Amino acid sequence: MTALTPRERFRRAPESLLLYAVSDDAWLGERTLASCCAQAVRGGATFLQLRAKRATTKELISAYAEIRDELEREGLAGKVPFVIDDDVEAALAVGADGVHVGQSDESCASARARLGEGAIVGVSAQTVEQALAAQAAGADYLGVGALFKTATKPEAADVSLRTLREICAAVSIPVVGIGGLNASTLASLAHTGVHGAAVVSAIFAAGDIVSATRDLRRIMDGVDLLV
Numbered sequence: 001m002t003a004l005t006p007r008e009r010f011r012r013a014p015e016s017l018l019l020y021a022v023s024d025d026a027w028l029g030e031r032t033l034a035s036c037c038a039q040a041v042r043g044g045a046t047f048l049q050l051r052a053k054r055a056t057t058k059e060l061i062s063a064y065a066e067i068r069d070e071l072e073r074e075g076l077a078g079k080v081p082f083v084i085d086d087d088v089e090a091a092l093a094v095g096a097d098g099v100h101v102g103q104s105d106e107s108c109a110s111a112r113a114r115l116g117e118g119a120i121v122g123v124s125a126q127t128v129e130q131a132l133a134a135q136a137a138g139a140d141y142l143g144v145g146a147l148f149k150t151a152t153k154p155e156a157a158d159v160s161l162r163t164l165r166e167i168c169a170a171v172s173i174p175v176v177g178i179g180g181l182n183a184s185t186l187a188s189l190a191h192t193g194v195h196g197a198a199v200v201s202a203i204f205a206a207g208d209i210v211s212a213t214r215d216l217r218r219i220m221d222g223v224d225l226l227v
């Protein structure tokens with residue numbers, strides 16, 4: 001029996017977008033990025049992305065391998081999909097589960113062609129038009145934001161909850177909201193049609209990442225996302 005590809009596993013379980021941890025090394029202190037990522041997964045994150053805007057491809061490859069090793073050591077390997085932001089080259093080199101690409105990154109079609117049918121390709125979208133184009137180009141899910149102002153990415157374009165709802169209604173692939181999502185704002189995702197929340201600072205800036213992630217997960221488990 002052949003093993004399922006990351007994409008096949010994701011398609012069978014789109015609920016893995018429920019609490020999507022997007023890593024950031026801005027708040028490490030004495031901690032390693034690998035240990036922080038493992039803590040997020042231990043706390044209940046259901047999807048993981050390596051995002052390091054200043055890293056080279058070589059550095060991303062090392063970071064991905066370190067995180068994967070840490071997950072392995074902690075018995076968490078394969079528990080959640082684990083993709084890389086922006087860098088298709090790094091994803092290919094390290095055999096990542098997939099990539100997440102933005103509107104000004106390598107195109108979804110190119111990422112799909114290079115990574116193959118088995119990889120997860122997520123795409124950022126700010127409008128219904130972008131969402132439909134990404135879906136047509138083979139995206140597996142959409143990241144839609146920024147829903148709230150965020151210091152993590154101050155330049156992110158604003159996307160209203162109304163546009164989020166319109167995007168969810170327009171596409172058949174799952175959608176995750178992003179931007180300023182934390183314990184105070186997660187409830188705004190109720191009845192929007194999203195499959196989950198992508199979170200950076202509310203997880204990775206926390207002193208106790210396991211506990212912070214657990215709290216966010218408890219909230220997301222209680223939010224009725226259905227329209």
Ligand SMILES: Cc1ncc(COP(=O)(O)OP(=O)(O)O)c(N)n1
Pocket residue numbers: 020022049051085086100101102103105122123124142143144153176178198
């Ligand atoms: C899940 C998710 N959604 C959106 C983004 C933003 O990606 P992108 O548009 O590529 O912007 P940067 O992350 O590169 O600043 C994301 N990373 N993840």
Ligand SMILES: Cc1nc(C(=O)O)sc1CCOP(=O)(O)O
Pocket residue numbers: 022124143144145146147149150151152153156157178179180181198199200201202
């Ligand atoms: C990485 C990213 N992308 C965004 C988008 O709108 O595309 S907003 C964002 C940062 C989200 O960080 P936080 O959870 O700390 O607000």
